[in-house]
Amino acid sequence: MTSKQFKSGAALLFKVLQQHDVKDVxxxxxxxxxxxxxxxxxxxxxxxxxxxxxxxxxxxxxxARASGKVxxxxxxxxxxxxxxxxxLADAMSDSIPVVAITGQVATKSxxxxxxxxxxIIGLSLACTKHSFQVRDxxxxxxxxxxxxxxxxxxxxxxxxxxxxxxxxxxxxEQALSLVNQKxxxxxxxxxxxxxxxxxLNQAKKPMLYVGGGVGMAGAVTQLREFINITGMPSVxxxxxxxxxxxxxxCYLGMLGMHGRKAANLAVQECDLLIAVGARxxxxxxxxxxxxxxxxKVIHFDxxxxxxxxxxxxxVAVMGDLKVNLPALAIPLAIxxxxxxxxxxxxxxxxxYTYLGKGIYAPAVLNEISNTLKANNQAEHxxxxxxxxxxxxxxxxxxxxxDPSNFLTSGGQGAMGFGLPAAIGAQISRPQDTVIAVCGDGxxxxxxxxxxxxxxxxxxxxxxxxxxxxxxxxRQWQQLxxxxxxxxxxxxxxxxxxxxxxxxxIKAKIITEKEQVSEAxxxxxxxxxxxxLQMKIDAFDNVWPLVPPDTxxxxxxxxxx
Amino acid sequence: xxxxxxxxTAENQPTVMEKLLQVTRYRGFIVTGMTMFPESDSSLLxxxxxxxxxxxxxxxxxxxxKLIDITAIKLDSDAASLCRT
Ligand SMILES: Cc1ncc(C[n+]2csc(CCOP(=O)(O)OP(=O)(O)O)c2C)c(N)n1
Numbered sequence: 001m002t003s004k005q006f007k008s009g010a011a012l013l014f015k016v017l018q019q020h021d022v023k024d025v026x027x028x029x030x031x032x033x034x035x036x037x038x039x040x041x042x043x044x045x046x047x048x049x050x051x052x053x054x055x056x057x058x059x060x061x062x063x064a065r066a067s068g069k070v071x072x073x074x075x076x077x078x079x080x081x082x083x084x085x086x087x088l089a090d091a092m093s094d095s096i097p098v099v100a101i102t103g104q105v106a107t108k109s110x111x112x113x114x115x116x117x118x119x120i121i122g123l124s125l126a127c128t129k130h131s132f133q134v135r136d137x138x139x140x141x142x143x144x145x146x147x148x149x150x151x152x153x154x155x156x157x158x159x160x161x162x163x164x165x166x167x168x169x170x171x172x173e174q175a176l177s178l179v180n181q182k183x184x185x186x187x188x189x190x191x192x193x194x195x196x197x198x199x200l201n202q203a204k205k206p207m208l209y210v211g212g213g214v215g216m217a218g219a220v221t222q223l224r225e226f227i228n229i230t231g232m233p234s235v236x237x238x239x240x241x242x243x244x245x246x247x248x249x250c251y252l253g254m255l256g257m258h259g260r261k262a263a264n265l266a267v268q269e270c271d272l273l274i275a276v277g278a279r280x281x282x283x284x285x286x287x288x289x290x291x292x293x294x295x296k297v298i299h300f301d302x303x304x305x306x307x308x309x310x311x312x313x314x315v316a317v318m319g320d321l322k323v324n325l326p327a328l329a330i331p332l333a334i335x336x337x338x339x340x341x342x343x344x345x346x347x348x349x350x351x352y353t354y355l356g357k358g359i360y361a362p363a364v365l366n367e368i369s370n371t372l373k374a375n376n377q378a379e380h381x382x383x384x385x386x387x388x389x390x391x392x393x394x395x396x397x398x399x400x401x402d403p404s405n406f407l408t409s410g411g412q413g414a415m416g417f418g419l420p421a422a423i424g425a426q427i428s429r430p431q432d433t434v435i436a437v438c439g440d441g442x443x444x445x446x447x448x449x450x451x452x453x454x455x456x457x458x459x460x461x462x463x464x465x466x467x468x469x470x471x472x473x474r475q476w477q478q479l480x481x482x483x484x485x486x487x488x489x490x491x492x493x494x495x496x497x498x499x500x501x502x503x504x505i506k507a508k509i510i511t512e513k514e515q516v517s518e519a520x521x522x523x524x525x526x527x528x529x530x531x532l533q534m535k536i537d538a539f540d541n542v543w544p545l546v547p548p549d550t551x552x553x554x555x556x557x558x559x560x
Numbered sequence: 561x562x563x564x565x566x567x568x569t570a571e572n573q574p575t576v577m578e579k580l581l582q583v584t585r586y587r588g589f590i591v592t593g594m595t596m597f598p599e600s601d602s603s604l605l606x607x608x609x610x611x612x613x614x615x616x617x618x619x620x621x622x623x624x625x626k627l628i629d630i631t632a633i634k635l636d637s638d639a640a641s642l643c644r645t
Contacts, residue, residue, distance in 0.1 A: 130628045150628060
């Protein structure tokens with residue numbers, strides 16, 4: 001392939017994106033990226049104009065997570081680039097492969113505090129796997145190729161490529177050389193399968209602690225096979241939800257701060273904890289020194305730096321889960337423990353009795369989940385969430401058939417994630433149903449993306465869980481700050497139905513539980529976008545809750 | 561607080577020193593000394609980094625090892641004892 005096919009760096013960019021099978025990108029134009037937008041005009045790559053660069057970044061993340069492909073977003077220099085940062089941080093924490101392309105002022109102006117110049121390389125270093133600045137148009141193709149490779153290899157994550165305006169305009173002189181790739185496949189310790197098997201054989205109460213790494217590794221099948229063969233009880237992190245078959249009676253659901261009681265109790269009892277693509281996050285472990293206190297630990301991971309980072313490990317099994325999980329799948333004689341876990345599961349099954357008068361969000365979310373299952377639609381539905389109480393209720397009360405069907409901001413807990421992530425998911429899976437479960441606070445953080453839904457007529461469904469509060473913060477104020485409700489009231493919210501309608505989105509508000517089933521039916525059968533606002537009691541809380549720095553078996557389950 | 565010295569080989573890229581220092585700080589290490597010079601062909605850098613922390617140096621090594629431009633890291637156990645506390 002020679003340079004003669006290409007005019008400019010900008011045109012080359014789209015050629016390289018196509019070589020990497022990029023069909024859709026999310027972005028927002030501006031001065032320093034205009035040559036790229038000009039080249040886009042002639043390109044087959046489809047661009048989705050978001051209404052804020054944060055929306056573009058979250059949409060790229062939603063696209064990546066729902067499809068397993070790399071998500072791509074574009075932004076101009078300065079404020080455009082800084083608006084991407086929250087998205088990059090989210091992708092870094094949740095290990096999502098994203099390539100962010102930013103325009104930059106021309107190389108001759110760089111370092112002069114030029115208009116819309118910001119040191120995005122410096123800013124992004126802390127929240128990307130790697131950041132590149134292109135200084136020579138002849139390096140552009142090689143750098144982009146590396147960016148895609150780095151985003152996908154090992155533990156996935158975001159990469160930023162900053163392209164000065166003159167480089168976008170420069171003519172490509174040389175033949176395309178795909179610069180030597182310096183992808184890092186880290187030298188890792190050999191998988192200690194032998195020692196892991198020995199621990200497994202000794203264990204009487206082994207517990208599988210399933211993290212987001214399972215989905216990222218594409219190892220859901222291997223994990224389920226492992227569970228079938230070993231019969232091992234399991235729990236999952238927020239990002240691990242969907243990996244284990246939710247019908248498995250030894251699966252106890254989510255663990256941690258808002259985990260199920262059965263999950264937290266069983267983990268505290270286990271004598272062997274097998275962490276699979278999980279990182280002992282503080283929201284999972286509670287007080288670390290008292291987390292699974294009787295357990296030896298086997299840790300499966302792709303990232304050596306996670307081994308022993310927070311919890312000492314007896315055996316580390318490094319590398320690809322698709323290879324390593326089958327190597328450890330042996331039948332175990334743990335009937336008593338299985339029965340005990342099943343018993344815990346039954347004893348502490350979700351309970352939907354509600355003493356309040358109105359709509360009970362956990363029950364509604366569970367009903368949506370059951371309706372999707374009954375319609376054989378669950379596999380073809382992506383649920384996204386914002387951050388707060390509604391997020392935890394979704395995690396607790398909905399079942400997912402795969403981690404790619406549940407998208408939530410885990411590591412960062414970034415409000416405003418739900419709507420743009422749903423947009424990205426819908427674009428990557430146009431035939432599937434996408435439902436964003438939003439909080440009334442979070443929804444307003446990227447509400448401008450309703451404009452994106454309108455423009456592309458995306459049939460995204462929005463379930464707005466409206467408690468007229470910043471609910472999760474309000475709950476903490478109630479529990480830990482003497483009911484001093486500082487700045488968490490949202491009783492002056494806009495008219496959300498009118499707001500949706502302003503974007504040609506069909507919308508409905510419900511306030512009574514008798515309205516719920518019909519509203520779900522109407523929403524799911526509606527062809528286009530739909531917003532269902534449900535008013536709930538401002539003082540409904542998420543239970544159980546493990547207070548900060550407390551052992552996971554000391555859950556609070558109601559207000560005393 | 562324990563002192564350690566790391567001998568690092570890195571690609572001579574514009575961001576590598578910045579990222580190295582950023583990760584070192586973020587992971588809870590104080591830099592007590594540093595020398596850096598390009599190898600003769602100037603495509604590689606040799607960096608000697610002395611750090612102090614209560615945290616495990618092994619974990620800093622793992623984190624630094626993930627940086628794309630860092631090609632080798634060696635813990636210099638003799639040098640550590642030379643540092644003043
Ligand atoms: C960007 C951002 N800012 C602040 C927070 C802190 N925070 C966590 S939950 C929450 C309240 C969310 O309110 P809402 O979206 O209405 O959801 P609810 O908890 O009421 O279900 C806040 C402010 C956050 N997670 N993200």
